Amino acid sequence: MHKPSYIIGIDLGATVVKIALFKRGLKRLILKETFFTKGYPSQELLFDKLVNSINRLISSCLIKKSDILGVGIGVPGPVNSQRGLVYYFPNIPGWKNFPLKEKLEQKLGLKVFVENDVKLMALAELKFGQARGVKNCVCLTLGTGVGGALILNGSLFRGSSFVAGEIGHLSIDWNGPNCNCGSRGCLEAFIGNKQILRNARKLFGRDISLEEISRLAKQGNKKAGKIWQDMGFKLGIALSGLVNVFNPEKIVIGGGLANAGSILFKSVRSTVKQRAMRPHSKVVSITKSSLGYNAPLVGASVLVAVSLFKDLN
């Protein structure tokens, strides 16, 4: 009997959209197509471009739609993953309450599954990365914002309205700086890209890029090192609280700033060791994501398999 065995994974990012073809159960992508999100400045234009790109990818691979199990799509914002409904995208205008699953299924004639991109990174880590075989794991991405997702009892945890995991909006100082979310002292208000760059500008007395800070820190520059140390400390405080509450055995850190290097990770680890409770800290290890840049894309393909077959394989 003929068995469909291809999966399309999509990472709809605020900067770049990536579309890739996967063979079921494999991490390596067969073919990838990308385009800049900003090139399609309305919701309608971006949606049409997405549909056209998917169709072109399929035809360029010379496979039939009946060979495809489904399409997984990761999006940069909160979604109702059961209904495939986008609540909104903080950094792409015009997608409020958009029924992405329904609309894409109509256009493509394929099954579509929608999930938040950080949750997909966690699924990718669970199937192929640092969270393989792990029961309880906190995943986070460090970038413009601080994203998070939880693996609990071996499965992606979604919460009561599918929006669990907002680790960036755990307050570590109730009286701290204002956060975009409306609260104060959130982890993201301390260690989001913008705040790091602002701190660096003060310390260096000039504009400086994240790449330069990383390079300088690796060369032993004290000021640059202090930036990653401080960031690791604040992150460590938030993670200590999560370690006390969740008692995970693993924390996986991804996203651009995870490349800051060993100074950052040392600082995170020593803060958690110092601040979390002993029965909790002694069972947890903190590692860098091994999937990197393509993690949400890989996770989108895992989502299709998990949704259709109810387990990871």
Place this chain on the structure above:
Amino acid sequence: MHKPSYIIGIDLGATVVKIALFKRGLKRLILKETFFTKGYPSQELLFDKLVNSINRLISSCLIKKSDILGVGIGVPGPVNSQRGLVYYFPNIPGWKNFPLKEKLEQKLGLKVFVENDVKLMALAELKFGQARGVKNCVCLTLGTGVGGALILNGSLFRGSSFVAGEIGHLSIDWNGPNCNCGSRGCLEAFIGNKQILRNARKLFGRDISLEEISRLAKQGNKKAGKIWQDMGFKLGIALSGLVNVFNPEKIVIGGGLANAGSILFKSVRSTVKQRAMRPHSKVVSITKSSLGYNAPLVGASVLVAVSLFKDLN
């Protein structure tokens, strides 16, 4: 065929030990025996007293051991619930790494299940109380310390080394007051009994009990009201973070201080509404535990049923 249908529930508290007989599946206890923990000042004396009391309870009820499904025991500290091993009790000396399940099973010839008392309060809420039919719920107890437990996907969540749920040790101010756990600015360091009494002493200029503060607050005394308001605010900050991370639909608050009344609950609710993210705060409700004083005892009997039959019924 003869089916055993009684369960013994025990709440081993730092102040009082309660032992009760339950009929399987029922909340109301048939018979209860209590004694003061401090009357048995060594680990051996307390353990022997416990065994004798259980045996006396059984014989005074005129039931046979073969009528008893098992014994559930809640303890005031971290345990490995799988092995029934007590790690330690913060407020009862001499129980470090004590194999309570094994020792009790030897003495009693009955199946024994051991769990932390706050986790049992959560189990009781899940089976008989405010968390009935709820998917994701944060339970906490306000007293000398701040205890916590999580119901996730309809089950008690234990974590990777069985010590999940330490909500009292979520830091809401990384630079805040020292906590007993070794960290700083933990929720417990702000709203534990001691801290509340210290704040009250400052405000009133004299020693004052929690009961008096409650009474005065209910009579409209501004200073007393402010104490519960402040406490509700700090608690609301911590809960906002948990709401963003777990996305629960319910928060159940128990323990002595939960009786402070509506000022406390109003303050908690308004803080969560203000500080948590909108898609999260709009699905969560915050209520007082309905089981009160006997919750861990009831939970101990639920533990036996859940452990033996793998579901709540």
